[in-house]
Amino acid sequence: MSSSPDPQPDELAGTEAPFVSHLIELRDRLLHSVYGVGAIFILLCLYPGPSQVYDLLALPLVKSLPEGSKMIAVGVVSPFLIPIKVTLLAGFGVALPWVLYQVWAFVAPGLYRHEQRLVLPLVASSTILFYLGVAFCYFFVFGQAFPAIQKMAPASVAVSPDIEAYLDFVLTMFIAFGVAFEVPVAVVVLARLGVVTVEQLREWRRYFWVAAAAVAGLVTPPDAVSMIALLVPMGLLYEVGIWAAGFFLKYSAAPDSSAS
Template sequence: MSEQKPDQDQEMPLVSHLTELRTRLLRCVVAIFLIFACLFYFAQRIYTLVSAPLRQYLPEGATMIATDVASPFLTPFKLTMVVALFLAMPVILHQVWGFIAPGLYKHEKRVALPLLVSSIVLFYSGMAFAYFLVFPLIFHFFASVTPEGVSMMTDISSYLDFVMTLFFAFGVAFEIPVAVILLIWIGVVDVAYLKRIRPYVIIGCFVVGMILTPPDIFSQTLLAVPMWLLFEVGVFFGGLIRKRGDHPEDDAEEPGDQPPATRP
């Protein structure tokens, strides 16, 4: 009987972690569903707003079209679901923080919490950058190079896939400072090394821009250049971050600092 007790003691925390993880995932799903339920009535207006950057450059008399029977309903429905997911990100990050925070020391929380908050701000900033700056530029370019005799009438489903790809690409690209700071903080790389590989990073930014964006030089450049600048921002702020584990006293209890909690 005494030999089985340690095994049971090891299993219980794991079960507790999984139970809490399930609870937090359910909260995220509920938050997404509630936001979606509130937005569903405005699904058509949301699509109208998202399609505005293209529609303003359509030739006079031209409109967007729906080539599938169910597209007029399914496309705004799909967009509204994605919007609900994006709007629920603060709730999702709050649940993520609530799950990992008990396992962090106080000095680790001082770094981790700002990174979590800044990650969602940067993601929204990337999407706003794409909508207000990138979309007007590339759609104006596409409209200006339309061959003579060809009517520019974009399918609403194809347009949604196109802009969602760009939204995601720019949102993820704007997370580069957070990724760089994390890598420096945990000791995977240092600032001096990142400065040495700067030329390769610039090339990599253009390669990633080529992969993540549609095959036109404008959207590729508009993604690659901000990625490089955000890398430089991450390197700058990474130099201000003290690498985790540099000082052994960090792992000791500080006044008022609690060790990582073990959930029952």
């Protein structure tokens, strides 16, 4: 009668902490995140200043306005509050890696080694991809979309966008492109959870392109350049996600399941 192999010891055995300790650590991690965002916000307020931060955000639109045209502020306190809000959001964006590190430091002790090999690369790659999506939107899409939109305006209309409406539009676009660039991360997570297989992802490629075209048509300005600028990266990133899913399924497999 053959004896079964001894089960591997649990890596997390003996690492349990009281519930109150978890709450204290969570509080500390949240405070560290707030301190990081606050420090970047104060630095941006000191240099270059909220007004300059907003001017940088508005630069793609201002460059496309007719000569002599400027943006307007409808609200009484909008000239003060909107630049402050933009600076705070910029501070959060710059401090995002620090915030995510605090999240990772909080959850990492409760993860197995093979789970850490999956989560840490996903956290890092999702941050980089979100930054790439925002940068792509700011430097390319806005530069193509705003001039096209201005050409569609009737000659009888004076184009003077409101600074608050522009901020809402920019945030919507940044979130849309940032989330769209997370396609590889979403594909890897779904494959790792067993919701889909790599083979199914390959078979559903054409359906993804149709869904991506619908999403691009809904979230982008009404011009073909912006729609294609979102559709093509989403399609390419889907292919990257298929490749990454196959790699991470092996890289993050549990020890017992990876053994033949």
